[in-house]
Amino acid sequence: MRNAGLLSIIILVGFVFWCPVLAYATITEQQALSFGVFALRDNAAAYDMVVSPTGSVSNHASYVMISPGQNAVFDLTDLPPDTLLGVSIGDISLSPDAGGGPSFDAVDFTFSPANPVTDVSGAVTINVGGTLRTSGSGAMYSDAAFSGSATLQVIF
């Protein structure tokens, strides 16, 4: 009976300690995604600016670039080795930090590598790009900084 009780404790304690180890992961942001500084000729339609995961920028002619944006870079560590990861970021809105006017949408996030796999130490670095889209409402954007909070989701 004593052995049975001890065995029970070993099984349960082992289980409790085993599970969190597998679920643990660390995500460190090395560089945030930015669409840079720009002027807009108009907002007559939904105009896109694309920042690729490598940082290259392409934009509709309505954007007049003043300083280019940059891709995001995240270090993923403390993951199981040699594991395929699923990464995603949902669409968000970028609102003006001050003043009113229309918001932007940040959509269609892309990743490099597209299907990241951790190395033998359980780490991988991913680069993230995205698309900035004007509202197309016709209302002009005010001079302001726009921001929004996105969630990077990693599944393994």
Added chain:
Amino acid sequence: MKRFIKTLKTTAAIAAVATVAFAPSMAKADASLNTDITASVLNAFNLVETTPMSFGSFAIFTDGATSTTIDLDLADTGTYDSANDGTTRTLPITAPTTGVFDISAAAPTAEINIAYSASVSLVCGVGGGCSGAEPDFTVDTWTDNSVAGVITTDVAGAFTLTTGATLTSDAAAAVGAYEDGTYTGTLTIDATY
């Protein structure tokens, strides 16, 4: 022995239930991080007058029936119309100067559209040293160093705009109607991406 087996069975059952309950998190775990994404809109830039446009000083003779002009080109050389040399005409006294306007803090190598007021009336009035009964001049037909109304900034986001125009006297101005004084008007320049 029976109790031992029973306890072991219970433990196994708990472990099995726990395994089933937590199995999804073991097979597919996830982690997440909130990250700020930013963009900045900056449509404004500087447009500053460094040299006002001036048609200089001149004498003018009018006949009440015809007008006369001064065409101010970009080389700061006014072309004085002397077609009506017997009656309405101008005689230069001091040289005119083109208007010079500096654009800065704009986007680098960006096209900017330039537009002017349709026309500007130059008025003397009491403030300019006249009686107020004198006729005005009209300034229009703007010329500048843009390409069809579009300039391109340099890599620093700057451009120097030079502007000329044509001054035309009032055809109906009677002899001696223009009084000595300073005739001024305000030109509006729109510069937009």
